[in-house]
Amino acid sequence: EAGVAQSPRYKIIEKRQSVAFWCNPISGHATLYWYQQILGQGPKLLIQFQNNGVVDDSQLPKDRFSAERLKGVDSTLKIQPAKLEDSAVYLCASSLDRFPVTSTDTQYFGPGTRLTVL
Amino acid sequence: QQQVKQSPQSLIVQKGGISIINCAYENTAFDYFPWYQQFPGKGPALLIAIRPDVSEKKEGRFTISFNKSAKQFSLHIMDSQPGDSATYFCAATSGSRLTFGEGTQLTVNP
Numbered sequence: 001e002a003g004v005a006q007s008p009r010y011k012i013i014e015k016r017q018s019v020a021f022w023c024n025p026i027s028g029h030a031t032l033y034w035y036q037q038i039l040g041q042g043p044k045l046l047i048q049f050q051n052n053g054v055v056d057d058s059q060l061p062k063d064r065f066s067a068e069r070l071k072g073v074d075s076t077l078k079i080q081p082a083k084l085e086d087s088a089v090y091l092c093a094s095s096l097d098r099f100p101v102t103s104t105d106t107q108y109f110g111p112g113t114r115l116t117v118l
Numbered sequence: 119q120q121q122v123k124q125s126p127q128s129l130i131v132q133k134g135g136i137s138i139i140n141c142a143y144e145n146t147a148f149d150y151f152p153w154y155q156q157f158p159g160k161g162p163a164l165l166i167a168i169r170p171d172v173s174e175k176k177e178g179r180f181t182i183s184f185n186k187s188a189k190q191f192s193l194h195i196m197d198s199q200p201g202d203s204a205t206y207f208c209a210a211t212s213g214s215r216l217t218f219g220e221g222t223q224l225t226v227n228p
Contacts (some may be wrong), residue, residue: 045215093161106152109163
């Protein structure tokens with residue numbers, strides 16, 4: 001089966017500019033996650049969608065970050081305006097998550113988008 | 119309470135040796151403990167995972183040891199190979215939220 005697709009793979013922007021990332025999860029996966037991975041650190045959850053509803057966005061900097069998952073499939077993550085500290089790899093993941101959601105559902109990660117903010 | 123602490127930060131092992139990575143957690147709400155492997159330019163991929171009611175799980179050359187009372191778990195890679203060179207993340211799950219450790223960069227020399 002096809003994996004999680006992300007684009008673009010790389011993006012370089014100036015601070016205060018805006019940027020958007022796109023994610024297409026594995027077909028049939030109900031849950032979609034966006035993570036931020038700063039160099040040398042583990043991924044940190046930004047937002048979790050169950051179908052097209054937000055389950056957890058407690059760690060999303062809502063003053064500059066936004067995300068949507070229209071029609072419960074593809075998702076976009078936007079940063080506006082970007083700061084230097086936003087330089088990171090943004091990972092999208094998806095999981096099947098039969099109802100009810102369990103801890104054992106495997107999350108499958110895409111290759112990520114490497115963002116550099118100058 | 120949500121933190122997962124991982125050590126060492128980096129590890130160099132000779133081919134055929136044993137690689138050991140350790141993790142500790144505080145939050146007793148965690149109920150599943152996966153390990154992820156990440157190669158440069160790729161996203162993390164699930165390697166092996168364990169439930170807290172099991173003390174050990176082995177899959178091929180990879181073994182997780184779990185100590186519930188100490189809130190510690192570790193990954194052992196037996197007969198380490200150069201192809202195992204990657205970054206390894208321990209993680210812990212509560213519900214569907216995955217909390218990652220800081221990662222261990224493993225280098226296996228030929």
